[in-house]
Amino acid sequence: MNKLRKVTLLGAACLAAPLVASSPAAAADRDFCGKTVSGAILDKYIELKDVSSPLKCPVTNEMSTPDGRGRYSHFEGGSIYWSPATGAHPVWGAVHDKWEAMGWERSSLGYPKSDELKNADGKGVRQEFEGGTVYWSAATGAHPVWGRIGATWGEYGWENSAFGYPASDETDGTGSWTDADTGQVHTYRLVTQRFASGATLFWTPGGATEGCGGECTGYEVQAPGSLVSRVRVNLPTDSDKFVLMIFPTDAGFRGGIDKAAAGWQEVWANTPNPLRLDTTDKAESLRKQYACHAAYALKKPDGSWNTGNSWDLESERPNVSWTYATDVLFVAFHKCNWT
Structure with a gap:
């Protein structure tokens, strides 16, 4: 470096x-x-x-x-x-x-x-x-970059990355998520910084964070499509795994398997590839996990979805066959979370 x-x-x-x-x-x-x-x-x-x-x-x-x-x-x-x-x-x-x-x-x-x-x-x-380091451009002004967010930004190529220049200072706040099974709301510390591309890079020190069991960095992008509203990439700092969190629109939840291919395209329309997405098998496994969730998302009587408000696709899940990933008999067993 x-x-x-x-x-x-x-x-x-x-x-x-x-x-x-x-x-x-x-x-x-x-x-x-x-x-x-x-x-x-x-x-x-x-x-x-x-x-x-x-x-x-x-x-x-x-x-x-x-x-x-x-x-x-x-x-x-x-x-x-x-x-x-x-x-x-x-x-x-x-x-x-x-x-x-x-x-x-x-x-x-x-x-x-x-x-x-x-x-x-x-x-x-x-x-x-x-x-x-303080970065300045005419379009974004002057903003400091440091710590875990700065390190993640640097891994992707600094201002030459898909994120571009920092467009804000860091903001130290909180995030929350709701457990789909228990309904319990979890809160956690969330440090964020916006960049010129519109993406937000973040750092979570640890604890009960959404899509990450410990300290994480990552990025979130808006995906203003008809099927996907935003995408979040969680990058645990203690491993080479990652979690791709998809936040579908109502149409995305209801689209079924027929809309899975179009939704998958929307996921990647504005999302930089995680550097840890280094094999075809990983990419195929993520795609099949997405298709599984799209095919079997159901609305519960209380108005929530059985998958929660996001579909969490995990990089360590193996690349299984399409039959195993999407056939109703297998899905009843693994619920799109196969090992």
Whole structure:
């Protein structure tokens, strides 16, 4: 993995360090526009062509950061921050504004550890911090990416993936699901982040989560078809298995086996293939599980469906014959959950 593209999996590191009197200086202090620029911050400022750079004139002298770990100078066009662990780096534009809104170096991002970098697609930029990376594009604005969501996004190809750029910050909330057999409602912690494609990437730390027995990451996409409304892919962090959760429309529940092929096409119309979908047997097993649910979904007297509100297709189920998957005699036994 390109070292510069690695997203930190945890929050900003709290590195214990003594108070620093000034950033180490490789050049003498210099005055610009009536303010003094010093040390490593001065070196970076000169490297960027000082007043001719996007930073323009300094508006403060060098100062200590409130956390005592580093130093900074503000400029007309941004800031330069320095710490012993990260060195001196400029922050400007929309990335600067996002970092400021989050609380500067005391935020979960911590200190910048790279200058702003242009992305290979030519559509945006990124800047790496101790606790994650801020991505910006004109269409989506500036948003931080980190942790499990950042790692999953990276596995699929960052901004070059089917998800595109992040279109929101992370949201920490809750999700819920209802057990189809007992009617019990389960709630769980659910961290989500929207992306340019319209998909939502998520992280669930564990517990009674829908379609996942422990910690999971994954993604959910809207599938505005006549048979399928949305698709959710659960990726357990402790195994190479996954669960494909299909949320049918009312027409999808009622469609039967005759609509199974059309519904299966709708599932994949907007859903990126799970990277763990690595064999034809897995793909065929999922397709047969879908057909089984489509053929035998029944509405119960209370108005709910015997399959619950989703059809959960599991990657570890073997690729059985079509007869075993869909014949009524076998379905009465395995209920679309064969082993």
